[in-house]
Structure formats: structure tokens, C-alpha cells
Amino acid sequence: TNICAGNNVSFTASAENAGTTPSYQWKRNGLNVGSNSATYNSSSWFNGDIITCVVTSTDACNSGATATSNAIT
Numbered sequence: 001t002n003i004c005a006g007n008n009v010s011f012t013a014s015a016e017n018a019g020t021t022p023s024y025q026w027k028r029n030g031l032n033v034g035s036n037s038a039t040y041n042s043s044s045w046f047n048g049d050i051i052t053c054v055v056t057s058t059d060a061c062n063s064g065a066t067a068t069s070n071a072i073t
Contacts (some may be wrong), residue, residue, distance in 0.1 A: 008043040011051055013069060019058030027052045048073060 003009055013024055025032035027048055034040040040053070053069040 003045055006043055010039060010041045012039045012051040014057060015055040017059055018055055021058050023056040025054045039062055
């Protein structure tokens with residue numbers, strides 16, 4: 001899907017077995033962006049931007065384990 005300049009885009013991460021309060025680190029082109037939230041919004045995009053999310057588990061059996069989402073360009 002193409003995004004026109006100035007349009008707001010929202011990404012939402014969903015993780016299984018990550019505990020009740022996992023942490024979220026959104027990355028744009030490898031740099032940290034956003035806040036510790038399951039959702040990341042922005043309206044300032046450039047061609048080729050790559051978005052990923054790293055989720056850190058708080059589940060008792062997986063505490064501290066991380067998972068990185070697929071990259072979205």
C-alpha cells in the first residue's frame with residue numbers, strides 16, 4: 001500500500017506469551033522511535049522507511065526474552 005505525504009499511519013504490535021506488561025521499542029530505519037506502547041503513529045514518512053518493533057516479555061517463563069517483528073517498508 002502506498003502512503004501519501006502527510007498521511008498519518010498507525011502500526012500496532014501484538015505479541016503472544018509476552019506477559020501482562022511487555023515493553024515495546026519501535027524502530028524506524030534502525031533508530032529508536034515512539035514510546036513504550038503497542039502502537040506507533042507518524043505522519044512524516046520518506047520513501048524506503050523501514051519500521052520494526054522489538055517486544056520484551058515480562059512473562060514469568062520468558063522474562064526478558066525479546067522478539068523482533070518483520071520489517072515493514
